[in-house]
Amino acid sequence: MLESGNAAVEYASAPESRNGSSEPQRELPASMVERMTLILDAFDGASSRLTLEEVACRTGLPRSTVHRILDQMVRLEWVDHASFGYCLGRRATSLGAGDSGHGRIREAAAPVLHELHLQTGMVAHLAILDRGEIVYLDKVGGQLAATLTSRVGGRVAAHATACGKAILAGLQPEHIDALYGAGLPRRTDRTISDLAVLHRELGRIRQRHGLAYETGEAMAGMACVGAPVRSPQGPVAGISLCGPARPGHLDRIAPLVADAARDVSRMLHPELGAPRRARRLTEDSASFVLPDTAEQFVAGRTGAWA
Numbered sequence: 001m002l003e004s005g006n007a008a009v010e011y012a013s014a015p016e017s018r019n020g021s022s023e024p025q026r027e028l029p030a031s032m033v034e035r036m037t038l039i040l041d042a043f044d045g046a047s048s049r050l051t052l053e054e055v056a057c058r059t060g061l062p063r064s065t066v067h068r069i070l071d072q073m074v075r076l077e078w079v080d081h082a083s084f085g086y087c088l089g090r091r092a093t094s095l096g097a098g099d100s101g102h103g104r105i106r107e108a109a110a111p112v113l114h115e116l117h118l119q120t121g122m123v124a125h126l127a128i129l130d131r132g133e134i135v136y137l138d139k140v141g142g143q144l145a146a147t148l149t150s151r152v153g154g155r156v157a158a159h160a161t162a163c164g165k166a167i168l169a170g171l172q173p174e175h176i177d178a179l180y181g182a183g184l185p186r187r188t189d190r191t192i193s194d195l196a197v198l199h200r201e202l203g204r205i206r207q208r209h210g211l212a213y214e215t216g217e218a219m220a221g222m223a224c225v226g227a228p229v230r231s232p233q234g235p236v237a238g239i240s241l242c243g244p245a246r247p248g249h250l251d252r253i254a255p256l257v258a259d260a261a262r263d264v265s266r267m268l269h270p271e272l273g274a275p276r277r278a279r280r281l282t283e284d285s286a287s288f289v290l291p292d293t294a295e296q297f298v299a300g301r302t303g304a305w306a
Helices: 032-041 052-059 063-075 090-094 102-120 162-168 173-180 195-207 249-268 291-298
Strands: 079-082 085-088 123-130 133-140 155-157 212-215 222-231 234-244
Touching: 032 052, 032 063, 052 063, 052 085, 063 079, 102 123, 102 133, 102 234, 102 249, 123 162, 133 162, 162 195, 162 212, 162 222, 162 234, 173 195, 212 249, 222 249, 234 249
Parallel strands: none
Antiparallel strands: 079 085, 123 133, 123 234, 133 155, 212 222, 222 234
16 A cells, blocks of 8 residues: 555755755655656656666655655556566556557557458457456457457456466566465366466466467367567567367467567567568468367357456
8 A cells, every 4th residue: 555645754965055055955745646746757758767776866755765665656557667677557658548558559450360360260369468367459250259258348367368378478477476466266177276387387488489378278178379469668468369279270370479469569669670571371270260160169159258
């Protein structure tokens, strides 16, 4: 909980003047709201990265005070903490962005999702992370999509999906601990329910540069591969392809998902580089969803996604 607005006033000593006398001490803001505002104003924008010392210098607040408040702001997602220092977090960057910038992400990803669906016949999802859950921004998949209860605006535990795990792998381990300290809810008997196991899984995903797999963890009988949409500061969304589980096929379509997520990242953030030329599936890979399998699902087999 943030400290009270009635916190004791702290003072910063002004440098001595040339005649040896000291200027009057400047009274620093006493309320937490004022101090938070000073800290947020220290960042030049969403891409600004500052060390603890730089934040203290820009705000004029004592280093110990800045450190204490930043810790609380990280927990509340106003600020993110990574190896380089601090940057604005989800809450801060969403202010003034209308729909938290999600409309821009969805607009950039829409043609890519349609292309993924056309090439594979699978259901393409776009999602963002909200605390320990993902929220679906878009879903493309024709008749097969109707068999899944995932929906635009719907939520599901991030650790149970490939899309969510791809995003989580871009976070610091301490952030994962904070998100799931209360436990990992199960979706199926295959869902990861142990925090140590989740950390190991996220480690493997990092070794694959963000590519994540999931088979039957969110919905029995379904498989999914996902990859993160990145900004210079880290993952901002995830893209995935889902369909009936069949051995070996996720590996064949995984490069498509990775390329799609990379292209959307570069459309949103040109500084990451120009989008690559679209990759095409081989004839064998394009047969991921067999007609009889798809019909079986369309005929009425539904899952448990929210």
